[in-house]
Amino acid sequence: MKKNYQKGSVAVWITIIMIVLIAGGIYFYSVQNHKIGPGLPSSQEVANQIPAVQSTTPTSESLVSGNELIKIYSPKSNSRVNASQPIVISGQARKVYELGGEFTIDAYYTKDNATFGINTAVARCVVSAKGCNDLTDNFVDFTATLDVSQSPVCSVILKFYPYNRITKTQPFFTLPLQLYGNSNCK
Numbered sequence: 001m002k003k004n005y006q007k008g009s010v011a012v013w014i015t016i017i018m019i020v021l022i023a024g025g026i027y028f029y030s031v032q033n034h035k036i037g038p039g040l041p042s043s044q045e046v047a048n049q050i051p052a053v054q055s056t057t058p059t060s061e062s063l064v065s066g067n068e069l070i071k072i073y074s075p076k077s078n079s080r081v082n083a084s085q086p087i088v089i090s091g092q093a094r095k096v097y098e099l100g101g102e103f104t105i106d107a108y109y110t111k112d113n114a115t116f117g118i119n120t121a122v123a124r125c126v127v128s129a130k131g132c133n134d135l136t137d138n139f140v141d142f143t144a145t146l147d148v149s150q151s152p153v154c155s156v157i158l159k160f161y162p163y164n165r166i167t168k169t170q171p172f173f174t175l176p177l178q179l180y181g182n183s184n185c186k
Contacts, residue, residue, distance in 0.1 A: 089144045093139065
């Protein structure tokens with residue numbers, strides 16, 4: 001009786017292994033042919049959705065760029081800003097926020113053909129009556145405060161990065177500014 005039990009147990013294990021192998025083969029074939037998958041786009045597909053865009057001189061009251069991702073109200077492109085006070089950046093953005101309603105703005109300068117970081121700010125959605133829930137298709141107000149008082153040069157570039165800096169390493173928008181008011185810029 002013990003031998004029959006062992007034969008039956010071996011047959012069950014062989015059947016289970018065969019089912020797992022067949023299911024794995026079907027899944028592998030389907031994934032390779034893009035018929036099924038985990039449901040998430042690849043990092044390359046995500047990176048292609050938000051192109052890197054350089055800012056241009058605004059032709060209207062607000063500047064829309066980054067494939068219609070952002071409208072900058074203040075400061076304007078190439079405007080002079082007082083570096084002795086934190087810069088308040090305001091506007092509207094969509095499709096760039098993290099779940100917490102945030103994205104990153106970095107200040108850089110270039111000297112001797114090298115780029116150096118000055119400081120980083122976190123832009124946050126401005127909570128309205130509907131909150132920060134609709135962060136994808138509709139423009140949502142944001143504000144950020146950035147200190148550039150330590151800049152050793154008078155020309156800086158603000159780079160706006162989407163919420164995910166791991167797969168989206170290129171800024172979706174840049175904003176050049178001219179500084180005055182600190183010890184390096186009069």
